Amino acid sequence: MDAKTMFKLSYGLFVLTAKDEKHNGCITNTAIQVTSEPNRISFAVNKSNYTHDQVKKTGIFTISVISEAADFELFKHFGFQSGRDVDKFDGFTDYKEAANGTRIITKGTNAFISGKVIQTVDLGTHTLFIADVTDMEVLSDTPSATYTYYQSNIKPKPAPKTEEKTGKVVWRCKICGYEYEGEELPADFVCPICKHPASDFERVEL
Ligand SMILES: Cc1cc2nc3c(=O)[nH]c(=O)nc-3n(C[C@H](O)[C@H](O)[C@H](O)COP(=O)(O)O)c2cc1C
Structure with missing residues (x-):
């Protein structure tokens, strides 16, 4: 088997935000729509992520879809540090409040989807969350960033x-x-x- 095969799967990139004692979020590349009637999405999150524990506990989240306008700072801010160690929203202003009490990232994103978890699957290292969509909106016409776009155009060489x-x-x-x-x-x-x-x-x- 060729280990590089998995790189041929294409992915989007997202900021998954949640709130318990504090607001927090992490970068994920695993969100997909799984059914349209009813409108449901799924995403997998590593159990070591603080955001994982927040979504597991509250069942409430927002996924902001990262666009090609995003800069590397957004990935560093939400993907290279943990809410266990820092308050990622301390001094961070590029957000607006979602109806479900979580936060929508408004810079470098083109849409948001808020949801409520209806089922979880324990995958060992990760939990797979399946959720009903409770709110969604398009924020801009800039194309969504794919994982390949991130590797070629956003991540510094x-x-x-x-x-x-x-x-x-x-x-x-x-x-x-x-x-x-x-x-x-x-x-x-x-x-x-x-x-x-x-x-x-x-x-x-x-
Ligand atoms: C490009 C990129 C993609 C990532 N994809 C995922 C992912 O699909 N699932 C995941 O659990 N973590 C993913 N991460 C890692 C988390 O975003 C990272 O561990 C984050 O610091 C966790 O923050 P938290 O502890 O505040 O939740 C990704 C990070 C980057 C930079």
């Missing part, structure tokens, strides 16, 4: 090396750029920043 190679080997996360130092990357390694598995890392000689 590593600086080209001009000096001679040092011979040092790192394993670089193709999703967020995190570098693991060492010749061998453990097979069960999970990126501490974006939580993607070892199969999303590439070997780079510096």
Whole structure:
């Protein structure tokens, strides 16, 4: 089997927001519409994400659809740090209130979908949430960002090396750029920043 096959699946990118004691959100790439009558969506969230616990607890959320106008800051803000450690809405002003009490991201997005969870499936590392859509609106005509668009146009490219190679080997996360130092990357390694598995890392000689 060719491990690269999974990269041929296409994905959108979203900010999943929720609220319990505080407002919070994380980047996810797994939201899809699963039925239209009734209108239902599903999304999978890593159990280590604070947003996971909030959605599990309250059943209430909003998914803001990231557009091609988004800059890398949005991904860093919601995807590279956890609400367990920081208040992501402290000083963050690019949002408006959703009817269900969560927050809609208004910059770098083109739509939002609010929902109520009706079922969860325990997938081990992740929980799959299935939800009824309770509100939705288009915010702009800018095309939605795909995962491939993020990789090619939004995520900064590593600086080209001009000096001679040092011979040092790192394993670089193709999703967020995190570098693991060492010749061998453990097979069960999970990126501490974006939580993607070892199969999303590439070997780079510096
Ligand atoms: C491009 C990108 C895609 C991501 N996709 C997912 C995803 O599909 N599911 C997930 O659980 N986390 C995903 N993440 C990781 C979370 O956004 C990240 O771990 C976040 O810091 C969790 O924040 P929280 O603890 O406040 O919920 C992604 C991150 C990035 C940068």
